[in-house]
Amino acid sequence: ENALGRFLGVREIVPVNSGSSANLVAVTTLCSSQLDNPLRPGDEVIVPAASFPTTVNPIIQNQLVPVFIDSNLADLNLDPGQLEEALSPRTRAVMFAHTLGNPADMDAVMAFVRQHDLYLIEDACDALGSTWDGQFVGTFGELATLSFYPAHHITVGEGGAVFTNRPKLAKIARAVWDWGRDCWCGYDSPVNGKCGIRFEREIPGMPGYYDHRYYYTEIGYNLKLTDPQAAMGVAQVEKLPEFVARRRHNFHYLYAGLRQYEDFLRLPQWHPRADPAWFAFPLLLNENLPFQRHDLTRFLELNHIETRLLFAGNILKQPAYQEINARQIGALPVADRILKDAFFVGVFPGLTEPHLDYMIETFGRFFSKY
Incomplete structure (x- = not known):
């Protein structure tokens, strides 16, 4: 996490077991009720029709509505000229991949999402190390994703990551990634957890406190990367x-x-x-x-x-x-x-x-x- 964060210049890396899982975690994070303005069922997400399935699937799996736009023939990325046409009162987010590592027109994309106050998820699974005007792709929006499948820029056999500069989104992503439980900080050292409040969660109507290992704030999954894979990743990031x-x-x-x-x-x-x-x-x-x-x-x-x-x-x-x-x-x-x-x-x-x-x-x- 630290090595990859230093490379990208981002605060938070959430390692997962695949790039597809990273996309699922990213979209699900933006649906969290812990956010002031989460994505809700029926909200629309603009996405290119020429996409990898698991760039689109998390939109559907979270009961959101994909709005498909075309691509540019030149760079095979989404066509920014169709973004305004795709906009509706239900539009809440844009999600797309940088096709085979070729950055999309981020000036046009960012102008659109800022004008309309939309979330942006960058699928950078094929684009680790690519830049737009000197800035790494994946660092423009709220969340971005990576894949560490064998064919990708680095590999840990099979794996991926979600990354963000927003600690609150990272905390939610770690809950989604870890069965949905409220706190992921560990509990073996110290016993009271690194957060210091392992035994201070309350469930309404139940007397006493509840161990945060079994206190769930998200509808989550088990999508974690293993420690041996992470060790491989440290060596890969160096290269x-x-x-x-x-x-x-x-x-x-x-x-x-x-x-x-x-x-x-x-x-x-x-x-x-x-x-x-x-x-x-x-x-x-x-x-x-x-x-x-x-x-x-x-x-x-x-x-x-x-x-x-x-x-x-x-x-x-x-x-x-x-x-x-x-x-x-x-x-x-x-x-x-x-x-x-x-x-x-x-x-x-x-x-x-x-x-x-x-x-x-x-x-x-x-x-x-x-």
Whole structure:
């Protein structure tokens, strides 16, 4: 917690067992009755349709209403131009991921949330180390999330974190993370707890005091990270600057090598104020090509180059989301294009230039057939 907090320059790190759990904890925290103005069932949260499922699921799981907007074709992030159109009297929050480590337009997002007094949750699971105008993404809103899955910038095998500069939100998040109990401070040393009030909680109508280990102020879960994982994380954070530098190097090496194939591929773009710590290299097939995405990705996989689709694409086209209570803004053509034509390849720090040359050459062998 301390090491990662120092790296990001934030006060509070709440480690959890996955990035998906981090998103669940973050949204649930903002629904707490301990807040003066919590999210309530039926409130709306603006979110891109082209999202990872567990960026959207906590909204639904907390009985909130997702309002889906489209993405930009250039950076594959949410389209800030649709934020005002998505606004309604029930709008209370905005939640989105920085796609594959590429920061969204935070100037536009922050202007919108400040104007309308909205909560902001940044899903930074793919963006640890990315900055906007020199400021780490994830440090703009009330809460942000990270993933420590093996493919991410650092790993503890499986894990994640919620982070914030607001101690009250961190206290609620720790309750959500720890079965919902009021205090997480420990009770073995000293016996009375680090808070000093372990035996001073009261339950109305019951005489005497109640041990705060069994005093519940939130509807919580058990989503904690283990100590052995945290030990691994300490070592990983020490290496994080090197990991980020290697990812950036690998991204730009691939970018230079793939530019020769722009008749077939739309290469990623990023804002001049953004400095992405790339999680992966996103690609979009150009339109009206004589082959389909699966033809290319199958060829790459057969040649030992792993690929991933850009998560759910337009999530509203996925079977599980056909009957959810939601709104959408417009026809979502870019989200549909992502669903049809987008994929990504890796920029893992362990890749060397010979590996990257092989990747570039393999793309060329496929395109040479056309």
